[in-house]
Every structure is written in structure tokens, then in C-alpha cells.
Amino acid sequence: MKKILVLHTGGTIAMSADAAGNVVPGAENPLDNYQSSFGAEIELETEDVFNLPSPHITPERMLELKQRIDKAAHDGVDGVVVTHGTDTLEETAYFLDLTLPNELAVVVTGAMRSANEIGSDGLHNLETAIQTASSPDAADKGVLVVMNDEIHSARYVTKTHTTNVATFRTPTFGPIGLVAKQGVVFFESLLRSTVCPIQTVSDNVFLIKAYAGMGPELFEAIAQPTTHGVVIEALGAGNLPPATLPAVQKLLDMGIPVVLVSRCFNGIAQDVYAYEGGGVQLKQMGVIFCQGLNGQKARIKLLVGVSAGMSADELARFVATANS
Ligand SMILES: NC(=O)C[C@H](N)C(=O)O
Known part of the structure; x- marks a missing residue:
């Protein structure tokens, strides 16, 4: 059995529309409704690290997340999934790619539609991210971003559309894999980023x-x-x-x-x-x-x-x- 740690950090994936139709972080996290369909195959542990819209994420928060994942790696989890707002998802994912050890599978995901919307993509993206993190092939590929059934390298992926669920794209190179109906398929391997362990962040x-x-x-x-x-x-x-x-x-x-x-x-x-x-x-x-x-x-x-x-x-x- 694989053990996957799911770390929630906020974003639309954790939001719903209020009575006025505005999308807001609510008292209840819609992700709490997720029922794993993996049965005994995957043991899930879930933690709310913070609950922020991603424009509120700073390099300090990214470091906090990295340190939480470092701890998980020592505690012997097989993979980590991070849920995150999509506006700055690519920046957090790349920060983690540059600063975390190579071995652990780390997958970042989010949603373009809030939980109340028809065709909401949050739980599907969460599920496919968990599936990817538990794949034996995911561990040595650096931090991955899984959205809309595609697997991208954190290094190159970028948000390309304000609202469409097919927003995350890797210009020039394309995705490195996909989550197919019958499982995770990687079709390209990538040279890993050199890991650069840091203890503090200086901005400016x-x-x-x-x-x-x-x-x-x-x-x-x-x-x-x-x-x-x-x-x-x-x-x-x-x-x-x-x-x-x-x-x-x-x-x-x-x-x-x-x-x-x-x-x-x-x-x-x-x-x-x-x-x-x-x-x-x-x-x-x-x-x-x-x-x-x-x-x-x-x-x-x-x-x-x-x-x-x-x-x-x-x-x-x-x-x-x-x-x-
Ligand atoms: N789709 C999203 O998650 C967008 C949201 N504004 C965020 O980044 O938190």
C-alpha cells in the first residue's frame, strides 16, 4: 500500500460561490467531501497547511510548504500532493522543484471551477494528482503539475487561460505524460533540476x-x-x-x-x-x-x-x- 500525504493550501479548489455569486474561501473546505476511490491501494493523510487564495502566497509560504514536505519525506510517505490556487501555482511548484530532494514524488494541482459549479474540476484533479503521486514512475521526475488529465514538469508549465480548465500548458516542449483512463503514462523524461537546499528566502x-x-x-x-x-x-x-x-x-x-x-x-x-x-x-x-x-x-x-x-x-x- 502507498502512503500519500495531501497538503491543502487554498485556491479555487477549496472555494465555493457565496449567495451573491462571488467565489470565496468558505468556512467549509469542499475538498473535505473527497471520498478516495483507491480503496486499500492508497492510504491518504490530509492536512490543511493554510487556506489562501494563491495571489496571497509569498516566498515565505513556499518555504513553509517545502519544510513540511521535507518532514514528510523523513516520515516515509511515498508521495505528496499539494492543492493550490492556480494563479501562482506554477511559481510554488517550481520553487519546490528547485529546493526539494529528488526522490519523493510531489504533485501540485488545483481547479479552475469552484466546488459549486457544474463540471467542477477540483475533485477530479485531486484524484488524478493522487494517482500520479502514487505511480512508481513519478518519483524521479522533479515536481509535477497535474491538471485536466495532463502531467507537466513544474519547470516549464504555465497558466495560459483565465478560466478554461485546459489552462495549464507547457509551451515549446509539451506535457511529459497524461493520466489516461487506465492509468498514468509518462512519455518523456526530463533532466532533473539541480536541487538547491535553502533555509531562508530573501526577496526583492x-x-x-x-x-x-x-x-x-x-x-x-x-x-x-x-x-x-x-x-x-x-x-x-x-x-x-x-x-x-x-x-x-x-x-x-x-x-x-x-x-x-x-x-x-x-x-x-x-x-x-x-x-x-x-x-x-x-x-x-x-x-x-x-x-x-x-x-x-x-x-x-x-x-x-x-x-x-x-x-x-x-x-x-x-x-x-x-x-x-
Ligand atoms: N483557479 C484558481 O485557483 C484561481 C484563484 N484566484 C487562486 O489562484 O487562488
């Missing part, structure tokens, strides 16, 4: 999106000694408007790591263009190119690296290497 790592005609203002505003890093969602293959360059240079001169990803939904950022503000110049200035992650994931990676106390060189390697 910012995320800024580039746009046509952008000037230096936003970069100047964060050129402060308290800033620990910045991720820029740059244009196309990895380019910035020329007017931003002096302020980006100022951040670099202050020793603040500047990481670049593309604001494009698919593909990776590379130093391809040699015009003013192009990737070639940015790389020469010392901007770190982070390949394959979206902006919010790159921010989590930079935040974890900074929290681990990495030197500038270590941080540049950690952020720039796809599977670290």
Missing part, C-alpha cells in the same frame, strides 16, 4: 516586462541597494529598446544580477542580434540569459539562487543552465 527580486518605446524609468526605480536581482521579459529572441540600456548598465554596475528571458510564449532567449539593445550587446554587458523559463519562473530561480547565497559566478551558471 523583481520582474519587469519590456515593451516598444520603453525608457529607463522602471529600471532606475529599482536601482537600490536593497534590490537582490531583476528578471526582464525582453522582446523576441532577447532584445531591449536602446533607451533602457544606461539604466540596465547601472544595475549591473551596482552588482545586481540582471536576468533576461523572452516575453514570447514559445521558444528561448538567445544572443542573436548585434544592433543597439540586441542580445549580443546585452550579453556582453553581463546580462544573464535564462533559457526556456518564463519571467515568473526565472524570478523564482534567481530568488532561490540568491537565497542560497551563491556568488555572482555561481548565480550566473545556475540561472543560465537549463537543468540547474
Whole structure:
């Protein structure tokens, strides 16, 4: 028999509509109505770690969750399922992927429809997440996200639709498996993330999106000694408007790591263009190119690296290497 620990943290999966039709966390968690259909095959232990809408989740909460899972790993559970709001699910899932030991199967899930809605996806996603966490093939794949019968790597998955149940997608690479009618199927293996154990989190790592005609203002505003890093969602293959360059240079001169990803939904950022503000110049200035992650994931990676106390060189390697 497998032992799976289910940790609830809140989100729509734990919400229902009130009399006015607004979706809110209620006194009763709808997930308490879940009746396992796995019988004697899977022993479930359930805990409410917190009950927060996911826009209220902070890196400190992510660390708390990591520490709870560390304890579960020592207590000998076979897998962990985390239920979470979907707005920041990908950030918590990637944080856990970067900071937890490899061996334990950890699956994060949520819901797009609250418990009162017809076709509510919460209990189904919970059930398929438990099924995935108890699969013998799930343990060495890093943190997984299971939604709408698809299994995604926490590293690349992203929320792509505000309300549709098929919102979680992995751009460029696709899902790594699915929960089929007859069980869990993995069709791709992925190089694991390098695990980076941390005891505390330091934030003040910012995320800024580039746009046509952008000037230096936003970069100047964060050129402060308290800033620990910045991720820029740059244009196309990895380019910035020329007017931003002096302020980006100022951040670099202050020793603040500047990481670049593309604001494009698919593909990776590379130093391809040699015009003013192009990737070639940015790389020469010392901007770190982070390949394959979206902006919010790159921010989590930079935040974890900074929290681990990495030197500038270590941080540049950690952020720039796809599977670290
Ligand atoms: N579907 C959801 O869970 C969205 C909700 N706003 C949350 O992230 O908590």
C-alpha cells in the first residue's frame, strides 16, 4: 500500500460561490467531501497547511510548504500532493522543484471551477494528482503539475487561460505524460533540476516586462541597494529598446544580477542580434540569459539562487543552465 500525504493550501479548489455569486474561501473546505476511490491501494493523510487564495502566497509560504514536505519525506510517505490556487501555482511548484530532494514524488494541482459549479474540476484533479503521486514512475521526475488529465514538469508549465480548465500548458516542449483512463503514462523524461537546499528566502527580486518605446524609468526605480536581482521579459529572441540600456548598465554596475528571458510564449532567449539593445550587446554587458523559463519562473530561480547565497559566478551558471 502507498502512503500519500495531501497538503491543502487554498485556491479555487477549496472555494465555493457565496449567495451573491462571488467565489470565496468558505468556512467549509469542499475538498473535505473527497471520498478516495483507491480503496486499500492508497492510504491518504490530509492536512490543511493554510487556506489562501494563491495571489496571497509569498516566498515565505513556499518555504513553509517545502519544510513540511521535507518532514514528510523523513516520515516515509511515498508521495505528496499539494492543492493550490492556480494563479501562482506554477511559481510554488517550481520553487519546490528547485529546493526539494529528488526522490519523493510531489504533485501540485488545483481547479479552475469552484466546488459549486457544474463540471467542477477540483475533485477530479485531486484524484488524478493522487494517482500520479502514487505511480512508481513519478518519483524521479522533479515536481509535477497535474491538471485536466495532463502531467507537466513544474519547470516549464504555465497558466495560459483565465478560466478554461485546459489552462495549464507547457509551451515549446509539451506535457511529459497524461493520466489516461487506465492509468498514468509518462512519455518523456526530463533532466532533473539541480536541487538547491535553502533555509531562508530573501526577496526583492523583481520582474519587469519590456515593451516598444520603453525608457529607463522602471529600471532606475529599482536601482537600490536593497534590490537582490531583476528578471526582464525582453522582446523576441532577447532584445531591449536602446533607451533602457544606461539604466540596465547601472544595475549591473551596482552588482545586481540582471536576468533576461523572452516575453514570447514559445521558444528561448538567445544572443542573436548585434544592433543597439540586441542580445549580443546585452550579453556582453553581463546580462544573464535564462533559457526556456518564463519571467515568473526565472524570478523564482534567481530568488532561490540568491537565497542560497551563491556568488555572482555561481548565480550566473545556475540561472543560465537549463537543468540547474
Ligand atoms: N483557479 C484558481 O485557483 C484561481 C484563484 N484566484 C487562486 O489562484 O487562488
